[in-house]
Amino acid sequence: MDVGYYPRQVGEKGELSKNDRREHKIRRAVRTRLGREGSEKTIPEVEPQERTILNLRSQLDHAAQSIVAKPNDFKQHDKEKEKLLQTYNRVKQRMPLSGGMLWQGGV
Numbered sequence: 001m002d003v004g005y006y007p008r009q010v011g012e013k014g015e016l017s018k019n020d021r022r023e024h025k026i027r028r029a030v031r032t033r034l035g036r037e038g039s040e041k042t043i044p045e046v047e048p049q050e051r052t053i054l055n056l057r058s059q060l061d062h063a064a065q066s067i068v069a070k071p072n073d074f075k076q077h078d079k080e081k082e083k084l085l086q087t088y089n090r091v092k093q094r095m096p097l098s099g100g101m102l103w104q105g106g107v
Helices: 018-028 046-105
Strands: none
Touching: none
């Protein structure tokens, strides 16, 4: 005869006795890392998480590139502003001369 657990049945329906039900439940229980019965932890799929991580990394790289590019944009805007100010000052200096010439011409 094989050595092992052989539950006893009670009555015609073949139900297990109280002690045998407890033993059967213990043997059937799935144990997790926490050692709890009846709860089974599943390991999430790796591929969707890897895609999410790659997407987040690309967003972070794009944001870092944008931040690095901002000072260059500001420098370009400052140069354009300086050129506009120089042009404005030249026009401002020539306005009295243009007005005097128009006055003399009788316009």
